[in-house]
Amino acid sequence: MIKEARIVDVEKVAVIGSGNWGTVIARMLGTNVVQQKGFDHEIKMWVYEEMVGERKLTELINEKHENVKYLPGVSIPENVIAVPDLLEAAEGATILVIVIPHQFVNDICGKLKGKVHPKAKAVSLVKGFDTTQSGIRPISHVIKEALKIPVCTLSGANLANEISEEKFSETTIGYKNRQEGELFKRLFETKYFKVGIVDDVLGVELCGALKNVIAIGAGIVDGLKLGDNTKAAIIRIGLLEMKKYIKMFYKGIKDETFFESCGIADVITTCYGGRNRKAAEAFVVTGKSFEQLEKELLNGQKLQGTLTAKEIYSVLQRKGLEKEFPLFTTVYKIVSEGLDPRKIVEDIV
Amino acid sequence: MIKEARIVDVEKVAVIGSGNWGTVIARMLGTNVVQQKGFDHEIKMWVYEEMVGERKLTELINEKHENVKYLPGVSIPENVIAVPDLLEAAEGATILVIVIPHQFVNDICGKLKGKVHPKAKAVSLVKGFDTTQSGIRPISHVIKEALKIPVCTLSGANLANEISEEKFSETTIGYKNRQEGELFKRLFETKYFKVGIVDDVLGVELCGALKNVIAIGAGIVDGLKLGDNTKAAIIRIGLLEMKKYIKMFYKGIKDETFFESCGIADVITTCYGGRNRKAAEAFVVTGKSFEQLEKELLNGQKLQGTLTAKEIYSVLQRKGLEKEFPLFTTVYKIVSEGLDPRKIVEDIV
Numbered sequence: 001m002i003k004e005a006r007i008v009d010v011e012k013v014a015v016i017g018s019g020n021w022g023t024v025i026a027r028m029l030g031t032n033v034v035q036q037k038g039f040d041h042e043i044k045m046w047v048y049e050e051m052v053g054e055r056k057l058t059e060l061i062n063e064k065h066e067n068v069k070y071l072p073g074v075s076i077p078e079n080v081i082a083v084p085d086l087l088e089a090a091e092g093a094t095i096l097v098i099v100i101p102h103q104f105v106n107d108i109c110g111k112l113k114g115k116v117h118p119k120a121k122a123v124s125l126v127k128g129f130d131t132t133q134s135g136i137r138p139i140s141h142v143i144k145e146a147l148k149i150p151v152c153t154l155s156g157a158n159l160a161n162e163i164s165e166e167k168f169s170e171t172t173i174g175y176k177n178r179q180e181g182e183l184f185k186r187l188f189e190t191k192y193f194k195v196g197i198v199d200d201v202l203g204v205e206l207c208g209a210l211k212n213v214i215a216i217g218a219g220i221v222d223g224l225k226l227g228d229n230t231k232a233a234i235i236r237i238g239l240l241e242m243k244k245y246i247k248m249f250y251k252g253i254k255d256e257t258f259f260e261s262c263g264i265a266d267v268i269t270t271c272y273g274g275r276n277r278k279a280a281e282a283f284v285v286t287g288k289s290f291e292q293l294e295k296e297l298l299n300g301q302k303l304q305g306t307l308t309a310k311e312i313y314s315v316l317q318r319k320g321l322e323k324e325f326p327l328f329t330t331v332y333k334i335v336s337e338g339l340d341p342r343k344i345v346e347d348i349v
Numbered sequence: 350m351i352k353e354a355r356i357v358d359v360e361k362v363a364v365i366g367s368g369n370w371g372t373v374i375a376r377m378l379g380t381n382v383v384q385q386k387g388f389d390h391e392i393k394m395w396v397y398e399e400m401v402g403e404r405k406l407t408e409l410i411n412e413k414h415e416n417v418k419y420l421p422g423v424s425i426p427e428n429v430i431a432v433p434d435l436l437e438a439a440e441g442a443t444i445l446v447i448v449i450p451h452q453f454v455n456d457i458c459g460k461l462k463g464k465v466h467p468k469a470k471a472v473s474l475v476k477g478f479d480t481t482q483s484g485i486r487p488i489s490h491v492i493k494e495a496l497k498i499p500v501c502t503l504s505g506a507n508l509a510n511e512i513s514e515e516k517f518s519e520t521t522i523g524y525k526n527r528q529e530g531e532l533f534k535r536l537f538e539t540k541y542f543k544v545g546i547v548d549d550v551l552g553v554e555l556c557g558a559l560k561n562v563i564a565i566g567a568g569i570v571d572g573l574k575l576g577d578n579t580k581a582a583i584i585r586i587g588l589l590e591m592k593k594y595i596k597m598f599y600k601g602i603k604d605e606t607f608f609e610s611c612g613i614a615d616v617i618t619t620c621y622g623g624r625n626r627k628a629a630e631a632f633v634v635t636g637k638s639f640e641q642l643e644k645e646l647l648n649g650q651k652l653q654g655t656l657t658a659k660e661i662y663s664v665l666q667r668k669g670l671e672k673e674f675p676l677f678t679t680v681y682k683i684v685s686e687g688l689d690p691r692k693i694v695e696d697i698v
Contacts, residue, residue, distance in 0.1 A: 157577070157581035162577065162578045167576045167579055168575060168579045169582055170578075170582045226516050227508070227511040227622075228622035229506045229507060229508055229512065229518030229519075229618055230511075230516055231618075231621075232518075232610075232617040233610065235614065235617055236519070236608070236614040236617075239608075259585070259589060260585075261581075261582065261585060268581040272621065273577035
């Protein structure tokens with residue numbers, strides 16, 4: 001009887017996505033579901049099927065227990081099963097961990113619509129916005145509306161490769177229902193991955209999107225070799241604009257969210273270690289276009305920061321708020337309108 | 350008549366101190382008093398007299414208009430006059446800019462006692478605490494009690510050499526009387542040195558002292574090569590402990606002070622570019638003592654961070670608060686009690 005009751009209460013996890021961050025997460029969850037009580041030991045990971053040489057990526061992952069394409073050299077527990085079919089991966093899952101590039105969210109949610117477990121809940125690790133004709137929408141809204149399930153968000157100072165090396169970091173989960181926040185904390189937390197939870201789904205998600213605009217600003221300062229004082233000033237001003245923007249356009253945002261890992265800590269990590277910073281520095285130093293740098297530095301992957309800068313600027317412009325957000329505005333104009341990078345300090349004062 | 354009125358209203362500035370930071374400040378003020386209205390054009394800078402080769406330092410400064418010992422290679426305006434006699438430097442000054450190592454504050458204030466201009470007010474750029482038998486005292490309290498004059502404080506993300514190169518930075522001035530805050534803003538602000546003012550003398554000062562303990566933590570993380578995520582976590586936790594400590598032990602502290610340059614920005618600068626970070630990294634990597642490293646890396650100058658860590662820890666220990674400040678406690682134990690540096694992440698979780 002007790003045994004039966006336990007089976008009924010067990011949560012089954014599916015990871016939707018298997019890029020660099022998705023694979024790091026699946027690896028961590030694969031270990032955790034075995035050690036924590038209350039989780040089914042098998043995790044299905046949806047993999048967008050592609051060929052690696054002559055072999056299918058899913059076959060290689062399931063054979064070598066390694067994502068040879070997006071996280072080479074790091075082993076994945078055998079209880080993580082790569083699945084090329086989205087619906088098969090999600091079938092029976094009561095927890096959907098969604099970790100895909102933001103431009104695929106509409107498509108994926110469309111396919112999952114009406115087909116998820118009645119008790120399913122999601123946690124979104126997606127960065128960025130959904131762009132619509134009338135403006136921009138948080139990804140957690142898109143998921144919630146499409147799948148009609150509760151959605152939490154996870155974001156933090158989490159450069160993926162460092163976590164795959166099991167170096168200590170913190171993260172933040174935003175919840176609406178505390179029970180779900182606590183469930184996800186149990187699912188994600190390890191000795192080297194410390195989870196803080198806050199009653200603020202949108203605040204957590206939006207910090208994760210907007211930080212990349214600040215990182216572009218930090219990279220510009222690095223490219224100009226302006227030094228540590230200037231960089232700290234840009235980060236500080238960026239953090240204040242991020243907070244002001246989020247609180248101005250969204251309801252129920254908590255001040256303390258900005259002091260969590262998803263706030264100040266992630267802004268710092270992204271401004272010192274992230275690829276948006278790196279590309280913006282190269283943009284200033286080499287004079288190459290971001291399109292060119294995406295090819296050279298990022299294997300053609302799109303930079304989040306330049307896109308988000310544009311999306312945010314279009315909102316600010318429509319509302320006539322450019323002067324209230326001088327850093328966001330200046331970053332946009334430098335990366336998209338040919339403004340002299342040196343204006344980064346002149347125009348924000 | 351108009352001319353006379355202007356003379357009466359003019360503020361006369363003396364800079365008390367001429368180390369690296371003091372000289373950078375005197376250089377900036379020397380230019381500013383000429384460009385701004387309401388200031389006497391001559392600034393006396395008190396210099397602790399010492400011999401450089403066969404020559405007196407004050408003579409060299411006044412002849413070469415350069416502090417050959419503490420800021421070599423950077424010219425100082427001719428209206429900044431080096432003076433070896435403290436009372437002569439302070440005579441007639443209505444603004445005392447105090448920028449000396451904290452251990453000399455009692456002595457200097459003792460000598461100035463009863464001898465400052467009746468309209469004098471001070472701005473303290475001193476970092477650290479005054480240690481007494483019963484505990485630690487903010488430096489602004491020491492100055493105020495000795496000289497019986499109003500005291501403002503200045504602190505920010507201000508690595509001195511970058512400011513001497515006129516690279517953009519921000520700073521914060523804490524005032525009690527807004528008029529004084531605005532006066533000092535006019536005195537200090539330049540195109541490349543942006544001043545924010547807050548009604549919080551102690552908050553500004555204490556951030557400047559406590560940040561160095563966080564920087565020791567950041568340097569330990571760097572020495573252990575734990576990466577950007579861990580470092581951002583340490584900075585975040587440090588910032589929260591700094592805020593908690595200051596608000597717990599001092600009255601009238603404003604939350605917004607921590608979002609000013611003296612708060613988050615200075616913490617970041619110090620954790621990436623400062624000498625406390627550098628020495629702590631070397632402490633972990635080389636295993637040498639801090640005394641040895643002070644000789645090798647800092648020409649024998651004392652590190653602020655290790656001393657402040659000790660002072661703060663003695664307060665926490667006396668009050669039984671070690672567990673509420675795990676980062677401050679762990680940093681102290683690593684630098685002073687031989688605790689394994691790797692505990693920096695284990696003991697704060």
